[in-house]
């Protein structure tokens with residue numbers, strides 16, 4: 058569930074920034090931290106998010122390299138607003154996909170040793186094949202993340 062909370066936080070942060078509540082540099086830094094914390098999403102989704110984030114990071118690095126940061130930021134947002142908006146739109150769309158994807162894990166199974174795990178929803182325990190990243194609880198059918 059941490060994953061879902063984080064995705065909502067990212068969307069919230071983008072909305073706050075769009076309303077002038079935080080600077081572009083702060084948003085880019087926060088987005089990076091939040092995306093890196095998304096351990097429960099698929100590698101594919103995470104890589105796609107990082108690719109979009111990298112677009113923003115490059116714009117931000119360019120802005121920060123300018124002498125007069127404050128005024129350049131305004132100029133840059135005016136001239137590159139489409140690029141920035143496209144990256145945000147792509148990030149939000151990827152996050153929505155993650156939220157709506159039924160294949161996403163609904164929680165994390167608790168390891169109890171020797172490849173056995175306990176379901177956090179119904180306390181069922183079962184053995185998981187070595188190397189598995191996900192497993193379905195045999196009792197309540199929740200899709201759970203397996204971390205060893």
Ligand SMILES: [Zn+2]
Pocket residue numbers: 176177178179180181194195196197198199
């Ligand atoms: Zn269960």
